[in-house]
Amino acid sequence: MKILIENIKALKILLKVAPKQDVRFYLNGIFFDIEKQKAVSTDGQMMAVASIIAESDLESSVIVGLSDRQIPAKTESVVIYQDHAICFSLPGGIGERLKMMPIELISGDYPNWEKVTTHDKPNIEMDSQWFNPALLSRLTQVIHKDGAGVRLNFKGRWEAIHVKFSGSLECVDAFVMPMRDPKEEAA
Numbered sequence: 001m002k003i004l005i006e007n008i009k010a011l012k013i014l015l016k017v018a019p020k021q022d023v024r025f026y027l028n029g030i031f032f033d034i035e036k037q038k039a040v041s042t043d044g045q046m047m048a049v050a051s052i053i054a055e056s057d058l059e060s061s062v063i064v065g066l067s068d069r070q071i072p073a074k075t076e077s078v079v080i081y082q083d084h085a086i087c088f089s090l091p092g093g094i095g096e097r098l099k100m101m102p103i104e105l106i107s108g109d110y111p112n113w114e115k116v117t118t119h120d121k122p123n124i125e126m127d128s129q130w131f132n133p134a135l136l137s138r139l140t141q142v143i144h145k146d147g148a149g150v151r152l153n154f155k156g157r158w159e160a161i162h163v164k165f166s167g168s169l170e171c172v173d174a175f176v177m178p179m180r181d182p183k184e185e186a187a
Contacts, residue, residue: 001062001082003032004055005039008075010172014041015066016138017048017174026108029065033113034058040113046135047116047160050172065104072099116160116175131161131176 005011014030018041022028031040032053039050054077064080071078080103140150153162163174 001080002055002057003053003062003064003080005052005078005080006054006076007050007052007168007171008071008078009168010050010052011039011078012071013169013172013174014039014048014050014052015071017041017043017046018066019043026063026106026110029063029104029106031061031063031110031113032056032058033061035061036114038113040110042111042113045132045177046138047113047175048172049113049117049175052171061110063106063108063110065106117173131178135176136163 011030018030019027022043024044027042027044029041032038033040034053034056037051037053039052041048136150149166151164151166153164155162160175160177163176164170165172165174
């Protein structure tokens with residue numbers, strides 16, 4: 001098994017979305033959908049989908065448990081191998097430096113992520129839609145240094161909010177699940 005990832009900022013967004021110790025163990029990692037060439041992570045309230053697989057020799061999909069604390073700040077690319085190690089390619093003066101870290105291959109069936117991402121509905125104008133701003137805050141922790149923009153697309157009151165990024169994160173689509181209106185809850 002070998003998966004090459006070159007867009008580290010997009011990988012970090014996927015890691016921000018993926019839970020670390022969810023009881024639904026199959027969510028505690030990034031799902032690499034080899035057939036669709038997508039990487040997906042979700043915690044049930046928010047989901048990120050990215051086209052970050054630069055190269056892979058896999059024939060089937062896999063869930064890989066990673067930790068964002070394992071990726072050094074100046075990482076340029078990540079290679080995930082079958083032997084439960086991550087190889088980091090770091091920019092350096094004299095040449096490439098490698099850092100090997102253990103990973104966890106997670107067995108299980110990943111949820112149907114395409115059910116949330118495929119909408120036949122066009123964007124609509126809405127008076128309001130409730131969502132938890134802390135979820136977007138987790139994403140902006142990764143992108144704020146780049147000055148990348150964020151566009152929110154609304155598909156309907158009870159549909160996920162589609163979040164698009166600009167710049168080097170154009171390959172990432174995030175989806176934030178809506179909340180119930182607090183006024184309706186009180187009634």
